[in-house]
Amino acid sequence: MEWTEEQIETLRRLWAEGLSTAEIGRRMGISKNAVVGKAHRLHLPARPSPIRRGGEGAKPAAPRPPRRTLRPAMPRPSPLFPAAEPRPAPAPVPAEPRRAPAPVVPMPRVEPLRTGNATCCWPIGDPGTPGFRFCGAPALIGKPYCAEHAAIAYVRVKDRREDAA
DNA sequence: CCCTGATTCGC
């Protein structure tokens, strides 16, 4: 599969929108594996995984059967994906980043460290519209957002009681 | 069984 800049852009957008990998795959006419794989390679912010593989108790010694020749590829269902389909969800609030738990590990209260690579994925504007973009500011380590937007994204539930009402 | 995302590894 050839990942064009446009497709990567779409992937990043949908990923930032909080769509599931399968849903992104459906929209782009690719498999969820392709989505996850590419997202991983793009170093997109990983979303809370339902599983824990890297646990201490996890035994890597799962002797998986050697994989044989790949099966004949199915014809692409439909490479077409909506450039801008009507979506009634303009709210720039990410799907569920709030569930991001406070780090159990006591983090040193140093200045917010940043990586040179990761940029803030906070959506600016309505996704799908021409003016849409990402914040793009340097993201905090381990977070998909810059300090400014992380403060908005990660808000304790009890602090949001007004909004929840 | 359905869903989810992560990882592996032949290609």
Add this chain to the structure above:
DNA sequence: GCGAATCAGG
């Protein structure tokens, strides 16, 4: 680099 196969939790 790619992504199906596989793994693994809910």
